[in-house]
Amino acid sequence: MSVKYDISKSFYNRYLELNAINRMGGEMLRFMYYKEGKFINPLKKNQIIEQYIQEEIENFKRGEINIPQIEFCLTTKCTLKCADCCALMPGFNRCSHIDMSFDEFKNTLNQLLENVNSIRKLIILGGEPLLHPDLCEMLEYASKFDKVHQISIVSNGTKIPSDKLIETLKNNNKIFFYMSNYSENPKLAPILHYNEIKEKLKENGLKFQMMESWSWFKEHGFSGEKHCEKGAKYHFETCHRTKCLTTLDRKIDICSKAFSGRMQKLIEVKDYIDLDKTKNLKQDLIDFYKKDMIDACEYCIISKDEVRPAIQESELCKI
Numbered sequence: 001m002s003v004k005y006d007i008s009k010s011f012y013n014r015y016l017e018l019n020a021i022n023r024m025g026g027e028m029l030r031f032m033y034y035k036e037g038k039f040i041n042p043l044k045k046n047q048i049i050e051q052y053i054q055e056e057i058e059n060f061k062r063g064e065i066n067i068p069q070i071e072f073c074l075t076t077k078c079t080l081k082c083a084d085c086c087a088l089m090p091g092f093n094r095c096s097h098i099d100m101s102f103d104e105f106k107n108t109l110n111q112l113l114e115n116v117n118s119i120r121k122l123i124i125l126g127g128e129p130l131l132h133p134d135l136c137e138m139l140e141y142a143s144k145f146d147k148v149h150q151i152s153i154v155s156n157g158t159k160i161p162s163d164k165l166i167e168t169l170k171n172n173n174k175i176f177f178y179m180s181n182y183s184e185n186p187k188l189a190p191i192l193h194y195n196e197i198k199e200k201l202k203e204n205g206l207k208f209q210m211m212e213s214w215s216w217f218k219e220h221g222f223s224g225e226k227h228c229e230k231g232a233k234y235h236f237e238t239c240h241r242t243k244c245l246t247t248l249d250r251k252i253d254i255c256s257k258a259f260s261g262r263m264q265k266l267i268e269v270k271d272y273i274d275l276d277k278t279k280n281l282k283q284d285l286i287d288f289y290k291k292d293m294i295d296a297c298e299y300c301i302i303s304k305d306e307v308r309p310a311i312q313e314s315e316l317c318k319i
Contacts, residue, residue: 018068020052069121087256258296
């Protein structure tokens with residue numbers, strides 16, 4: 001079945017370009033870590049991305065759908081309570097936490113893979129994903145599918161990986177371990193185990209990546225009123241989180257902040273994919289990528305005020 005082909009700016013950025021970037025990034029990682037595939041010259045990055053975009057256009061014309069990346073939020077529980085958490089996870093401490101069961105994980109992944117040609121990058125996060133008791137089983141299940149090209153675990157560095165997780169990582173070259181970098185916040189030093197985690201991974205011959213110490217911005221949540229159309233459109237086009245896609249509770253949201261806003265009843269959100277009600281998931285995914293506005297984004301407040309990374313709510317209480 002062929003798919004009607006058209007391009008919007010949103011579809012180009014959130015689907016075509018992101019597919020190309022993640023495809024190239026995955027190929028570079030596999031070569032660097034496992035010497036699989038061929039070397040990609042970083043100096044030719046733009047040229048390669050453009051080539052992959054054109055290939056993705058042709059794939060789409062033929063009816064192929066590849067999810068550039070999707071976050072599986074395993075739990076809203078976290079070892080930190082960051083005041084400026086961009087996913088608003090501390091809000092779940094004041095209501096009910098949500099965990100993704102192993103059955104939900106399998107059913108969601110199965111349903112996606114039945115309707116798409118591939119998932120270029122499957123991101124495992126939370127909260128803190130290492131808190132989930134079924135993490136290893138979930139990783140093993142997802143990694144057995146050829147359609148899942150790369151799996152990334154994102155941990156905040158407060159929990160040392162268990163021996164069971166280490167064995168899971170050792171037996172699979174599709175899974176990549178990432179640690180957030182909050183080292184610029186000296187108050188977190190007593191609970192960050194970066195050195196111990198690095199040592200344990202190195203001892204077992206496992207590679208990992210420590211993320212850059214990115215700037216954090218003050219998190220203001222959502223506005224009580226919609227932004228003006230021009231402002232909302234600008235936010236939607238420039239916010240990197242509109243490329244995320246997050247799933248938990250059998251729904252796909254534009255990002256984890258939209259999910260949290262919906263579940264915590266901070267805003268009314270209607271723009272999401274309900275996996276239990278969809279009649280044509282493939283078309284729903286296409287339509288979702290083509291949207292040039294999501295209702296949650298119309299209320300989202302994007303701040304440019306830089307703050308120290310991972311300030312804890314308890315710190316603010318002492319001020």
